[in-house]
Every structure is written in C-alpha cells, then in structure tokens.
Amino acid sequence: MNILIIYTHPNHQSLNYAFLQEVIRGSRENTAIKEVKVLDLYEEGFNPVLVFNEHKRRRDMHADPALAIYRDQLTWADKIVFIYPIWWGRPPAMLLGYIDQMFASGFAYRDNGGIFPEGLLRGKSVVCISTMKGPTHYPLFWLNNAHKSLMRKALCNYVGIKKVKFFEFGNMESPRGKQKEKLERVYRYFRQV
Template sequence: MKHLIIYAHPNGTSLNSLFRQTVEKTLKQQNHEVMVRDLYQLGFDPVLSLEDMEGQRKGMVSEQVSREQEYITWADAITFIYPIWWTGMPAIMKGYIDRVFSYGFAYRYDQGIQKGLLTGKLAYIINSHGKSAAEYGETGMDNALKLTSDKGIYTYCGLNIRQHFFFDRADRATAEMASEWTSKIIDAYA
C-alpha cells in the first residue's frame, strides 16, 4: 500500500514529530511505500492567492501545488499529523488544504451537488492539543473539531476516515502518556 504522511509542526523534537516517526516506522516495517511531506521543512507557501483561485477553476495550478497533488493521487492512504492550535489546524496545514485540495482536484459540483474526488483513499488524522478531553467535551469543542475537519474537509473531499486521534494535554505529556499514544497509533495501522 502507498502511504502519504502530511506533517505540520516546526519543532523536530515535538510530540507530533514522535507521532510522525512512529507512523513512518510502523508502515515501513509492514513493507508499505511511504512518502513524507513535512510542510515546514518544505517551506510550503500556505497563502492562497487570487492567481491560485483563478487557476483552480481552469484546472491550472502552480508547480508546487501540482507536485503535492501528484503525491495525493499516488497515495492509497493519507495520514495528517498536526497539533490543534487555537482550536484549529496550524496555518501552514490550512493553507495546504486551501491550495492543494482545490476545486476540480479534491471536489467539484455536478449540477449544484458537491462531489468528493478523493474517494477510495483512506485517511488517518493525528492531532495533539493542550486542553484536556474533558474540557473539550464540556464546551463541545471536540465535536466542533470533528465537524470542521472530518466533515468539512476530509469526507467532503471523499476520503474514508479510518481513525482520528485527539491526544490531549500534549503540553504536559509524560513518557507513559506518549508510550500509550504511540501504541494506539501502531494499533491503528495493524
């Protein structure tokens, strides 16, 4: 199977980096083909420009966007790894979605009805956040996060979500917590 990892965290020693390394190692041990797109390391330009918007409707995208779309087309499964900052994804990941998951590539409208074009691909989402799961549950933020990302982006584009992890209290994670989380990640790819 061909797995694409789309990763967004600027700190190479972060918990999210540990998650990326765990996924990559697990998949390679299972003899899958793995490609990692580290958005910070790539210096991915997250700014959706007017030129981008006009080009998307004509099926014309920049070389940078075209390259990322080729990776997505190649993949059977995509893993998104990023922290939750200010109750959302980092700007670089949101910009990646804005630019790469473009009209005509990731979705289109047929007679006014939205159609996801990334069907047949599996998706795994791994998020960390600082608040506790209880705090997110009390405010409804847990459901809001799932609604805006899972429904509003991933399934909207036709992806089949296999697993969405929210690892809480990440800024206070102990070695035991990190070990438990990486075990859950490994199990998700079994």
C-alpha cells in the same frame, strides 16, 4: 497501499515529530504498505498564503503548476495521514493553507449542480493524529467537536473520502499524559492497518 504523511509542526524535537517516527516505523513493518512518503510542510517551506489577482484566479488553482507536485502526491496516496498540533481549537494555519490550496475544485471535487459536489478523491482514507495541551475531551465539550467536524465533514467527506480515523491526544504537556502509551498505540495501528 501507499501512504502520504503530511507533517505540520515547526519543531523536530516535538511530540508530533515522535508520532511521525512511530507512523513511519509501524508502516515499514507492515507488509500491506508498499511505500511511505513524508511531506513536512515547514521543512518544505510550503507557502500557505492564498494569492488571487488578475494573473492567478481561484477557479484555476486545480491546475496551478507550482502545486503540481503536491497534487501528484495526493493522487498517488491510498491513505493520507495528517500529523499536527491543535492550536486554538484547530490545526495550524500552515496545514489549513495547504488544505485551502490542495483540495481545490477541479482536483478534489467537482460541482455538479446538486447540493453537494462530486468528491474526486473517493477510495482514499485519512488518519488524523493531533496533540493538544488541554484535556482530551476539551474539543468535544467546549468546542462541539469543531476540529473533527472540520476534518471529517468539511474536508474529507466533501471531497469523497469517507474513511476518517482520529487519534486526538490531550494533556500532552503533562507528565501524566501517557505519551509513551499513545506513541505505542499509533505505532501498533500502522503496523497492522
């Protein structure tokens, strides 16, 4: 299995970075995992801004040569792991800009004249590891699970990815947030997946 980790946090001293390290550590100890690649969107300097004009059209985004390396990474991966904080009830704009550009028609899905498109990323799986300052159940009770609906239904299911697992951790800025236990949980998952 090939794993692509898409890490989206600007601070390498953050808890999100500690989760990244545990995913890597667990994956390296798992004999079922052949290779792990990390795409750090901030370190990469990924430009999340969509630009469309007379020279760059949305319908051609799936073939944009500037995005070819990222398309190759997604094609290569069997499992895609997103690591990010929840800000204002959703992933960071940097990650959403990546999604806008990479999960394009002609690459991630194809319109087939039906209600739903044909997902072109079938057979892959996704793991979302997210952290937030607020309580763990805040997104469920106050936001109707908007974050999970966005990642599972609006993105993954739309492009043919049916296996989506969430590690959504709240209270991460609290001294009682059980950060060590949560880091260990993620490590164990990737060691055994």
